[in-house]
Amino acid sequence: MEPYTITKEASGLLIYTINRPDKRNAVNDEVMDGLNKAISLASNEDVKALVITSTGDKAFCSGGDLSVFHLLKTEEDAYPMLSKMAKIISKLLLLPKPTIALMNGSAVGGGCEIATACDFRLGRKGIKAGFVQGNLAITTGWGGGTILFEKFPSSTALKILTDGSLMDTDELSALGYLDLVFEGDPYEQCVAFLEKLLDKEVEVLAAYVAILRKKWSDSSILERIESEARNCAILWGKEIHHQKVEEFLNR
Numbered sequence: 001m002e003p004y005t006i007t008k009e010a011s012g013l014l015i016y017t018i019n020r021p022d023k024r025n026a027v028n029d030e031v032m033d034g035l036n037k038a039i040s041l042a043s044n045e046d047v048k049a050l051v052i053t054s055t056g057d058k059a060f061c062s063g064g065d066l067s068v069f070h071l072l073k074t075e076e077d078a079y080p081m082l083s084k085m086a087k088i089i090s091k092l093l094l095l096p097k098p099t100i101a102l103m104n105g106s107a108v109g110g111g112c113e114i115a116t117a118c119d120f121r122l123g124r125k126g127i128k129a130g131f132v133q134g135n136l137a138i139t140t141g142w143g144g145g146t147i148l149f150e151k152f153p154s155s156t157a158l159k160i161l162t163d164g165s166l167m168d169t170d171e172l173s174a175l176g177y178l179d180l181v182f183e184g185d186p187y188e189q190c191v192a193f194l195e196k197l198l199d200k201e202v203e204v205l206a207a208y209v210a211i212l213r214k215k216w217s218d219s220s221i222l223e224r225i226e227s228e229a230r231n232c233a234i235l236w237g238k239e240i241h242h243q244k245v246e247e248f249l250n251r
């Protein structure tokens, strides 16, 4: 089974789908490379917006693939992986097209980091989402913490990150994290949400998005994301983190 697919729709949507439902759509190197490729393709003139979604209804994305990344034991081992994905997420954040996380399942850990980098988050009623990294004795390491602080009030972001709880769609909507809670076919709901946006010329969309992207690029966001990855790598190398991951893998 291919770990991801990329499809271009006649509507102008480019759709990147993580396809590892048995691993709850966890991110491994191939998924990272696929996302990077989709982000590059989304810059093409005929693409109006990039949608990131996944297969199945259990998980939008369960974060980093712990069964693979658990082999990374030290700060020096972990940093290249964290930095690689932090760069991809930075590219997603600054992509000059609107981006949408279409969440038909729960978003956990790094899955929330991907969703947070998107401009819009659409979640199926009944899913959950949470930045659980703190429960594993690490922080966000892909830039998601920095981006959360950028997009939400600081007290809201700090509470979400330090609680490490999975929140339901009522809580996520109340916090403004979800822009739409949907029922029914995810793709149809996404197209309906974007109906008016997709009516606009691609240059108009890109120009509005550029205003927002400039605000971030002018505020040294790339350096701040890089420093988040570096700090996470330090915690990653500690024994307590490895114990917490073992507990998850052996539960």
Ligand SMILES: CC[C@@H](C(=O)O)C(=O)SCCNC(=O)CCNC(=O)[C@H](O)C(C)(C)COP(=O)(O)OP(=O)(O)OC[C@H]1O[C@@H](n2cnc3c(N)ncnc32)[C@H](O)[C@@H]1OP(=O)(O)O
Pocket (backbone or CB within 6 Å): 022, 023, 024, 026, 058, 059, 061, 062, 063, 064, 065, 066, 067, 068, 069, 106, 108, 109, 110, 111, 113, 132, 133, 136, 139, 140, 141, 142, 248, 249
């Ligand atoms: C690495 C970067 C870091 C960051 O910077 O953000 C992170 O992302 S840390 C990772 C944080 N993620 C987690 O801790 C998620 C753990 N997963 C879950 O909490 C749950 O699986 C779920 C996502 C809520 C789904 O629950 P459920 O539907 O009940 O499924 P299972 O728990 O039974 O899992 C099924 C299957 O999938 C495997 N799995 C799930 N998540 C991961 C993962 N992140 N990495 C690797 N494998 C994962 C799980 O082990 C099960 O496998 P089998 O036992 O072999 O069936």
